Amino acid sequence: xxxxxxxxxxxxxxxxxxxxxxxxxxxxxxxxxxxxxxxxxxxxxxxxxxxxxxxxxxxxxxxxxxxxxxxxxxxxxxxxxxxxxxxxxxxxxxxxxxxxxxxxxxxxxxxxxxxxxxxxxxxxxxxxxxxxxxxxxxx
Numbered sequence: 710x711x712x713x714x715x716x717x718x719x720x721x722x723x724x725x726x727x728x729x730x731x732x733x734x735x736x737x738x739x740x741x742x743x744x745x746x747x748x749x750x751x752x753x754x755x756x757x758x759x760x761x762x763x764x765x766x767x768x769x770x771x772x773x774x775x776x777x778x779x780x781x782x783x784x785x786x787x788x789x790x791x792x793x794x795x796x797x798x799x800x801x802x803x804x805x806x807x808x809x810x811x812x813x814x815x816x817x818x819x820x821x822x823x824x825x826x827x828x829x830x831x832x833x834x835x836x837x838x839x840x841x842x843x844x845x846x847x848x
Contacts, residue, residue: 736836
């Protein structure tokens, strides 16, 4: 893995642990519905999506593919002037979606759906990531 890739996987992993709340994080829509673990597995497995992550000082965007049968996720990102790719492990634990980057610790989120937009919400109730499928997800 390139040095930039290691840097970004570390950023992706520690983003949820940042002490300050993300300044640009969107509010969870009142109409969003919290998903069960079974629903997350069904919707996320095989899903390709774009994402916006609000845990850093700059907006982190990109695309991600989830393969929960293989417990993996991978994709590409852009943050400021940096571009790269990432890979990590992922699974559903109870009703939360969890992932671990190649270089870091596990982070888990509750997933809410509002139409075809998915919101990953941290333990403080703050939206960390918004995902929009590149193909229609089953409802």
